[in-house]
Amino acid sequence: MNFTNKNVIITGGSAGIGLATAKTFIEKGARVLITGRNTDSLQAASIDINSPNLKTLASDISKLTDIATLEKEVTESGTKVDVLVLNAGIAKQYSIEDTTEEVFDDLFNINVKGLFFTLQKLIPHLSEGASVILISSGVSVSGYAQMGAYAATKSAVDAIARTAATELADRKIRVNVVAPGLTDTPMNQQTPEDIKNAIAAAVPLKRIGEAEEIANAIVFLASSGASYISGSYLAVDGGVTIRR
Numbered sequence: 269m270n271f272t273n274k275n276v277i278i279t280g281g282s283a284g285i286g287l288a289t290a291k292t293f294i295e296k297g298a299r300v301l302i303t304g305r306n307t308d309s310l311q312a313a314s315i316d317i318n319s320p321n322l323k324t325l326a327s328d329i330s331k332l333t334d335i336a337t338l339e340k341e342v343t344e345s346g347t348k349v350d351v352l353v354l355n356a357g358i359a360k361q362y363s364i365e366d367t368t369e370e371v372f373d374d375l376f377n378i379n380v381k382g383l384f385f386t387l388q389k390l391i392p393h394l395s396e397g398a399s400v401i402l403i404s405s406g407v408s409v410s411g412y413a414q415m416g417a418y419a420a421t422k423s424a425v426d427a428i429a430r431t432a433a434t435e436l437a438d439r440k441i442r443v444n445v446v447a448p449g450l451t452d453t454p455m456n457q458q459t460p461e462d463i464k465n466a467i468a469a470a471v472p473l474k475r476i477g478e479a480e481e482i483a484n485a486i487v488f489l490a491s492s493g494a495s496y497i498s499g500s501y502l503a504v505d506g507g508v509t510i511r512r
C-alpha cells in the first residue's frame with residue numbers, strides 16, 4: 269500500500285486510534301492533517317511523528333466555526349482530500365437512568381453533530397475516488413449496560429455512513445465504517461485493569477485491541493486493495509461481535 273502524494277485528514281489525530289492511523293499513513297508516504305482540541309497534544313503528536321508530511325490544526329469538531337476553519341485550511345491548500353477519517357469521539361459511561369442532559373449533549377455534539385457537519389463541509393473537497401472512513405464502535409450493534417447514549421451516537425454514525433455511501437457513489441467515493449472493540453488508548457486510561465481483563469476474557473481472541481490494529485484496518489479500507497468495498501461495517505474487535 270502506497271499513499272505517496274495522497275492527502276489524508278484525520279479528525280482526533282493527536283491520540284489513540286487517530287494518532288496510530290496518522291503514523292501508519294505517514295509511513296506509507298501520505299500527507300496527513302490531524303485535528304484535535306488540545307494544542308499541547310497536537311504538538312506532542314507532531315514531535316512524536318516528526319515528519320514534514322504532517323500538519324496539525326486545533327479544531328473542536330463540535331463547533332461549526334472550527335469546522336469552517338478546517339474547511340478554510342483545505343481550501344487554501346489548493347488540494348483535494350483523498351482520505352477522510354472521521355475518528356474524533358468521546359465516550360461516557362452511564363446507565364440510561366443516570367444520563368444527564370449535559371452528558372447526552374456532549375456525546376451527540378461531538379460524536380454525531382461534529383462528524384456529520386465535518387463530512388458535509390468536506391464533501392465538496394473530496395477527490396473523485398476518495399475514501400471516507402467513519403469510526404463507530406462495536407456497541408452500535410450490541411447491547412452493553414452503561415453505554416446507552418454513547419451506543420446511540422455510534423448507531424447514528426453507522427446510519428450516516430450508509431447514507432453517505434449512497435449519496436457519494438456517483439463520484440466513486442467509497443464510504444465505510446470501522447467498528448473497534450475495546451482498544452488500548454488514552455480513552456480507556458481510567459478503566460480499571462480488572463474490568464479490562466474481564467472484557468478481554470470475553471473476547472474470542474482473549475485480549476483487547478491495540479490502536480495500530482485499528483489503524484491497519486482503516487488504512488486497508490483507504491487503499492486500492494479495498495476498491496470494491498463501500499457501505500461496509502468492519503468490526504475490528506477480536507471476534508466479539510460473533511456473539512451479538
Ligand SMILES: NC(=O)c1ccc[n+]([C@@H]2O[C@H](COP(=O)([O-])OP(=O)(O)OC[C@H]3O[C@@H](n4cnc5c(N)ncnc54)[C@H](OP(=O)(O)O)[C@@H]3O)[C@@H](O)[C@H]2O)c1
Pocket residue numbers: 279280281282283284285286303304305306307309327328329330355356357358359378382403404405406447448449450451452453454455456
Ligand atoms: N478505544 C476504544 O476502546 C474504542 C472502541 C470503540 C470505538 N472507539 C472510537 O474510536 C475513536 C477514537 O477513540 P480513541 O480510543 O483513540 O480515543 P482517544 O484516545 O481519547 O483519542 C481521541 C482523539 O479525539 C480527539 N477529540 C476528542 N474530542 C474532540 C473534539 N470535540 N474535536 C476534535 N477532536 C476531538 C482527541 O483530542 P482532544 O481531546 O485534544 O480533542 C484525541 O485526539 C472514537 O470515535 C471512539 O469512540 C474507541
